[in-house]
Amino acid sequence: MMRFFGYLRVALFTTVNIVANGVTLGRYVWLEGRVKGGVFTNWARRFRYGPRKFVKPTTEQVIVELIKNVRRVRVFGSGHSFNAGVVSQEILVSLDDYSGLIWKDPDKRQIAVKGGTRVRDVIALLLDEGLAFSALPSHDAQSIAGILSTDVHGTGREWGFVSESVVRLKLIDGNGEVHECGPSDDLFEAAIGGIGAVGVISEVVIQGVERFNAEQKVQTKTLASVEKDLDRLLQRNDHLSLYLFPFADECRVNTWNRTDKKQSPLGDLREFVRTSVDALGAAWIGNLLAYTGLLRTVSSLVYGVEHGSHLILESNKAFNRTIYHLHQELEFTVPFEDTFEVSRRFIGLYEEMYHLGLPYAIFEVRFTPKQERTLIGAGRDRRSTWIDLVCNDSHGFEKYYAAAEDLVKEIEARPHLGKFCETFDQEYLARIHQDTFTEFLNLAERHDPESKFANDFTSRLFGRGTIRTSEAGSQP
Ligand SMILES: Cc1cc2nc3c(=O)[nH]c(=O)nc-3n(C[C@H](O)[C@H](O)[C@H](O)COP(=O)(O)OP(=O)(O)OC[C@H]3O[C@@H](n4cnc5c(N)ncnc54)[C@H](O)[C@@H]3O)c2cc1C
Incomplete structure (x- = not known):
């Protein structure tokens, strides 16, 4: 029964999101974090609570005064993160009315x-x-x-x-x-x-x-050929990501390259149709196959079908797509050299646990060079591969994510703190980030000595500002 309701929820929410966006010509995205009637909901509607006070400042001075006069405050943007970072024990702030251009220097x-x-x-x-x-x-x-x-x-x-x-x-x-x-x-x-x-x-x-155009291609290849060819693929393309699938040897290769060629006719519409069909497929068919146990048998057949797309779009339209599909993400980085070994372990874990009734999932693999602008970001200081476990937001994903977080810890991968993060804590972050984590905590202590920006989630991660129950507002 839980599976059935979860299935319907993902399918209907995804469909409503696409229809709402389509009929408003892209102006309205239903699945976004917002406060309505005094209640905050994040984009996937998993975090839902009434903050004690909700404020939308319009000037810098108001933000400054607010911070000086509160005990606890959290800010949210569009609630597109997958964890309780957006939950405020006291005051919740949106900067929606503090937005727009300040100056330009052409x-x-x-x-x-x-x-x-x-x-x-x-x-x-x-x-x-x-x-x-x-x-x-x-x-x-x-x-x-x-x-x-x-x-x-x-x-x-x-x-x-x-x-x-x-x-x-x-x-x-x-x-x-x-x-x-x-x-x-x-x-x-x-x-x-x-x-x-x-x-x-x-x-x-x-x-x-x-501004420039980008050529966006989607091709299907075998995982073995991509593994053999990864260095060359990365050399040949400005941007490259992979989709890997459970129970299948196929792999989808997405590439984006800067181009002087003209944009494809009706490119934006074709991209809307493509992303909508993919989202509806994952929500209605993917989950049906997963919950009925058929995924194991048909996965290779489904992904073996050549699924290609080739569009030239304005660069932002090529890189960004509105992601309509109601899902969850747990993402982490590993050293580039470990890309395939680690990807296989997480896909293997899904396959092992599949009989427990897991929802539909795909594995997105992305690549970044060394990141030198962060102290605790997951891509810090090494060439990294990002492995994103993307599960439909329905019954069974928590079971898989709990086991996956154990595996993340076992291999000492670094979690993306905007994604699902239920069990990582201060001790773990100290272990994986070492000196830069200490430096980060020192700066947090200096710039927020009273832990005004803490909530339960950040207290677990940073060990600062643990909140007594008597201090807490209404909880999600
Ligand atoms: C469909 C989808 C696609 C995504 N794609 C990607 C992707 O390609 N790559 C990737 O890395 N992530 C991706 N994410 C993750 C996500 O977008 C980010 O982690 C991001 O935080 C969300 O931005 P937001 O404005 O919604 O922030 P929120 O979710 O509102 O806030 C995120 C965190 O930042 C804090 N915060 C917000 N505003 C401020 C501020 N002004 N000052 C200080 N702290 C603040 C909040 O308190 C919270 O802890 C995706 C998520 C979704 C749902």
């Missing part, structure tokens, strides 16, 4: 935006100036500050992180002091991927590049 190709600006709006502001991000991750609904606070990554041989396009940040710390910092400052490094522990990111200066 000669330097830079724009400054307020922290609450959604990535899709930053893209539009850049396009107005004939500019673009040099590359982007897969989605554009998030706020620019939320993206930086979780060190959001994309994929590429030489490009990996949105933070690479950031020239300067403004941050309001727990003392109510406003700091301007750049990539060489330790405060900047603590803010990137620091999930708000050192302050509220209130302004961001973005370095644009001249």
Whole structure:
């Protein structure tokens, strides 16, 4: 019965999300984090609670005063993270009314935006100036500050992180002091991927590049051939990601390359149809096959069918797609050399546990160069492979994720703190990040001595500001 309701929930939510986005010509995304009627829900509607107080400041001064006068505060962007980082024990802040352009400098190709600006709006502001991000991750609904606070990554041989396009940040710390910092400052490094522990990111200066088209291709290959050819594939393509599947030897290879060619006719519409069909397939058919036990038998048949797509789009449309599909993600990094060995272990774990009634899942594999702009981001300081366990958000995914988190710990992989994170704690983060974690904690102590930005989730991860039950507001 639980499986049936979970199946229907994923299928219906995904369908409503696509229809709502389609009929509003892309203007409205139903599955987004928001506060309505005093109740916060994150994008996947797993975190739902009434904060004691909800505030939408409109000026920097209001944010400063608020921080000076509170005991506990958390900020959210568009609630697109997969954990309780967005749960506030006291005051919840949205920067939705603190968003938009602050200034532009066309000669330097830079724009400054307020922290609450959604990535899709930053893209539009850049396009107005004939500019673009040099590359982007897969989605554009998030706020620019939320993206930086979780060190959001994309994929590429030489490009990996949105933070690479950031020239300067403004941050309001727990003392109510406003700091301007750049990539060489330790405060900047603590803010990137620091999930708000050192302050509220209130302004961001973005370095644009001249706008360009990107050629996006999807091809099906065998996993063995991709494994043999990975270095060459990464050399030949600016950006590359893989989809791996349980019970199948096939692999989907996604590539994006800068091009001078003209955009494909009706490219945006064709991309909308493609992403909608994929989302509906995963929600209605993928989950049906998984729950009826048929996935094991038909997986190779389904993924063996040549599934190709080839479009030339404005770069942001190629990198970003609206992801309609109601799902969960647990993601981590391992050293590049371990890509296939580790991917196989997590796919093997899914296959072993499949008989327990797991939902449909795919495994997205992405690549980043060494990230030098963060202290505790998962891509820190080494060439990394990101393995993302993408499960339909329905009955059974928690069981798989619990076992997967044990395996993450066993192999000492580094978790993405914007994704599902139920059991990682201070001890584990100290083990995997060592000196940079200590440096991060020292900065958090200096810039938030009263742990105003702590909640239960960050207390578990950073060991700071444990909250007594009597202090807590209404819980999710
Ligand atoms: C469909 C989908 C696709 C995704 N694709 C990718 C991807 O390609 N790559 C990737 O790495 N991740 C990806 N993610 C993960 C996710 O987008 C990010 O981790 C990001 O945090 C979400 O941004 P947000 O504005 O929604 O932040 P929220 O979820 O609202 O907040 C995230 C965290 O940042 C803190 N925070 C928010 N605003 C501020 C601020 N102004 N100052 C300080 N702290 C703040 C919050 O308290 C919270 O802890 C994806 C998620 C979804 C749902």
